[in-house]
Amino acid sequence: MPTFYEFFAGGGMARAGLGDGWRCTFANDFDATKASIYRENWGGEHLFEGDVAKIEVEQLPGEADLAWASFPCQDLSLAGCYRGLEGERSGTFWAFWELIRNLAREDRAPKIVTIENVYGILTSNDGLDFKAIATAFADAGYSVGAMVIDACHFLPQSRPRFFLVGARKNLAIPVHLQSDTPHTLWHPPRLLEAYSRLSDRVKRQWIWWDLPAPSAEVPTLVSIVEDQPMLVEWHTPAETRQLLAMMSAKNAAKMRLAQEAPGRQVGTLYKRMRVDEDGKKVQRAEVRFDKIAGCLRTPSGGSSRQTLVIVDGQRVRSRLLSPREAARLMGLPDTYNLPQKYNDGYKLAGDGVVVPIVAHLGRHLFGPLVRANAEAVLQAV
Incomplete structure (x- = not known):
């Protein structure tokens, strides 16, 4: 079973999307309320509650197949005055990235590293934040590519989000996972413009990830509405x-x-x-x-x-x-336990990652990539 780390885990919505076919070996979040809900839904044996900057590389077990990081977005938007990666909250990306670098020094860098954030990361600081992240991936020995995926393809919510996926350069990438050209569904003009500003060296390590279009029927907005809502x-x-x-x-x-x-x-x-x-x-x-x-x-x-x-x-x-309706708009099942206070539940959902998008990435990109390389190792033996 493939393994993963979930940084900035919140309520564990990336974990919900990856499902039972993946095993979480480490998770962290500094928010006490979110950490409490994470434990309530997933258990806390692998959860570190605290600042990502306080995590020691020794706390990260083994060699994970995937590291997921939905780092704070506030400084990449108007709410954070567009401070970008120099801001106190969004700047925590660099503390996370130092852990990835330290794992690489120990020859156990994750096979795949994925970050998720707001669409504005492509233009914050005139595109320098995106360039800095893509360059960091390339410098650490990752082939890298990005997508913009809107929740509206999976759920009745308009929510375009940026996903950058890096694959360790020694991994064999199956032909069907990459394209020679961008795909209009996943690679909008703003991403193409940001890509054009990358250095030639980073472009040589760039991949246009090729995902199939979602095929499942999108739930209706009417279907998410509660007849007897709680907390409102x-x-x-x-x-x-x-x-x-x-x-x-x-x-x-x-x-x-x-x-x-x-x-x-x-x-x-x-x-x-x-x-x-x-x-x-x-x-x-x-x-x-x-x-x-x-x-x-x-x-x-x-x-x-x-x-x-x-x-x-x-x-x-x-x-x-209602908080439950917000959770439904993020793809969480009704069996998921939510906080008892309105603002806590609404914040947990609003700060999270859309569960069906993670499932789509896991099914059509992460899983095939891990399996292909596991099979290559077996054949070599």
Whole structure:
């Protein structure tokens, strides 16, 4: 059975995606609440609760087939003022990377290293953060490639995320796992532009990973809504009217169309600061009824929490998205134990990685890569 380390593990959502066919030998997270939920769902025998910078290489057992790292994204976005990899939180990537380098010095570097983060990593610090990470992989002896994968191909949520996958250069990479050219589904223009700025040396170690398109039917947004949600209350009619009053003419028109449509309509709404026609900043309620939820965001950093808008003809109800609904939007099963407090549950989901995306990578990239090299070793013997 292949093994993996899960750095910045949160509630263990990468572990959930890899499933029973993989064995976790080490995990870490510094957040006490997330660590507690990790233990509740997965056990804590392999969990180190603390800063990644305090991990000693001796704590990492054996030679893992995969190291996964969903390092903090705040400094790569507006919430962190775009400080990038020099920021206190996103800069923890370098502490993680030092562990990978130390493993390599002991001749037990992971066969595959994967990092996951926000789409903005491609442009933060004018692309220098992406260039620094890709160069670090190449310098450590990894062939490297990146993809942008949107959750909407698997779940009813708009959530494009950056995935960089490095394979140790001594690994044989099966032909069907790589392409001579980028794939429009996984390699959007912003990634191509970032790639163009890499050095020739790093480009020579670049791989256009070739994944199949997802084939499973995407669950509907209606199907994730709880009939009797926990930890949230329905807004009063007055509170719902206040939300409707905060809409621009464009968003009010979306509401009218939803009310005229047959059957129940489910939309999602975020409150955002916008500049009005007089140049003043005002708070607006922006709704979507395209059957896809907006990207989950944690309440920290000034982001609002996502609101559900349920329309049954002329009847309109609203409430916050529940933690269980947020977990469903990330692909966690209902058997997964969530925190007992609203903000803790919402944050755990919003900070996590989409479970079906990890499963797709495991099934179509990590697994075939590990198996191909295990077979090559057996044949050599």
